[in-house]
Amino acid sequence: MKKIIKKWQKKNNIKSFLKSDGKNFLQFFVVFTAIFVALSVIILQTLTTGIYKSTDESIKNLSENHEQLVMNARHDYDIATFFVHEVLPENSENGENAITHIQEVSNFSPNQTTLFYDKNGHILKSDNERVTIADSIKFRPATINKLRNIIVKNPYNGADLLYRTILLKADLTGLQTNIAYIQILVNVDQLADSLARSKIIILTTMIAFWFISLGASIYLSKWSMKPVISAYEKQKNFVENASHELRTPLAILQNRLELLFQKPNATIIDQSENISQSLAEVRNMRLLTSNLLNLAKRDDGLKVELSEVDKKYFETIFDNYALLAENSNRQFTSSVQFFGKVKLDQALIKQLLTILFDNAVKYSDTDSQINIKVEKSSQSLTITTTDNGFGISDADKKKIFDRFYRVDKARTRQKGGFGLGLSLAKQIVTACGGKIDVQDNQPKGTKFIVKLKV
Structure with a gap:
């Protein structure tokens, strides 16, 4: 039976959540998903670009000097395959310098390979490795000057190799050769493996945070619905x-x-x-x-209109309260302890004082003492209203500023109270940039303390 009840409660909680928070949850979840997808794409794109950056720069620098590439070929290939005849005699001083230069630039990296094509797109082959690579590559004139990745069959029957490559149109003015196109290939298997591992780590992290965002979306949806x-x-x-x-x-x-x-x-x-x-x-x-x-x-918003008043403003109001207190068989005393002038909203403060005075009359018996004291410090004006009436319990203190809340419903209804006065008082004090607090008055009764910035 308990299992059935728990299952029913869980089902109702889910329905309640979907009705009240489901829309907000979906909005938060979609936003988080979009953020993580965009972040993943940006990170992966930046990582991919960055990891091939040095390789691409090396290829670019090499591709800008076709003659060096041909000199590489003169060193690594059968020279007769490429040149109709020697341009420089080997015994000449320039020839010796050229051979020395060939030796310096020929092996620019063990991971790099250069292929040469004639004008018909046929590869000019030499060693076995280049033969194998050439057999795995198709000549594509449309890819001239474009960096791209290609997969090449491993000549040693291992896993396929990944190369970063660019196809160039040879510009060998002054050299009588049948080379029409040059293709540079750089092996990037290690970079690709590193990139793959990094992608797995990044995607795993993003997926983990995506699941975390699921819980965050639920929390935020509930949190955002609380004030509503x-x-x-x-x-x-x-x-x-x-x-x-x-x-x-x-x-x-x-x-x-x-x-x-x-x-x-x-x-x-x-x-x-x-x-x-x-x-x-x-x-x-x-x-x-x-x-x-x-x-x-x-x-809708309270507009506060400040004006300067002196102590006479309060004394006039308190004179009227003294008459009302006498008619209701209460004893009223007041004191105004400040000099000069203060800035406040006369109409709102008068309404505030009336609410506090009326509240003191309602919650006190005949012959009770009611006192209102006004004093000014350096930056604030403090209004203290005290009575020795019935007092307010700690539980009621937390609710007396709520609308329609009454400590003693029978008494306040009998005397015409609706539980709206203190709610109005708090709104007035808040609009004036102040605070209102309720405390026990010793030995009995209630004390309201209002502090206003002046």
Whole structure:
């Protein structure tokens, strides 16, 4: 049974992954694959070009001097095969120098071979090795001046040999010879073996990293989806909570209005309670919709308009709070400890202070103490709001800035709270470039500390 359950969970996890992260995973995987393929092609192309570079330069340098190649032939081949008659007498001083030069340039590398063709493309042969090589090579006029690789049959019945070769049209002005074409061949078997091993290592490494990219793609797809899923969950909770908050006053309104229809002959005085409760719910709905609109505006981007204010700005606000506290049977005190002027957004800071004051009133009993202190340091303005109310648990401290979250739903609903105030407060503080923190007030109550850059 446990195996069946695990199998079912695994199947559902795979389906869930394919639905939520599959597209992102595919995008990451395709990008990684394209990167590794392009990187492999570039590395292999660079390696192939580089490994043959010295060989190609040697062939190029040799191919630029056809006369030296012919001198090689005079030393390595039967001279009569190539020349109609000797141009230089052997006993002359120039002839002696020429023979010496022939000996110097004839064996330019043990891995190199030179073939000569007449004007009809027939090879001029000499030793057995050249005969065997010539039998394995087809004369191709279309490949003149083009470097290429060819495979030649091994004269010793071993593995086939790989040569790097170029076919040249002989330019031997002044020499009476039947050589019309020259072909230079350089054995590159060792280079090819080295290149093959390097390719295997590179491809193996790339394939290994390609498999690693598979895991990386899965991780990145899940990681990139986290903020999307979080935003979706927040939006879902927001809609559910907003619908719940609107459903309650709408239900009360409906019941009150239905009661009015049950007594059509009753006077306004008789139905004053129903009308009063209906108006109260309408005010709650208006407040809720206003807060929702404010939240929507904050999400679209909050524009902060700074202006200079002095301590009188705060004192005026606190005088009004003192009257509100007196009406709600709370004791309110305040202090503003700074001189000169500070720059801040007057409307937003006033809304922030009102939210913090209102929150302190809601979460404290009558005769409670509420205090707001404003003080300025060298680079920041600190606003501290304290009360000796019910306090907030450590678990609630982590969530009180979330939308619609309320520590005591019964109390806040009774007093008209929707759990939106502190969310607005945090958005205001963040927009102003500050931080807000909540702590316990000793011996009881709550302390909100706001630090703003000024």
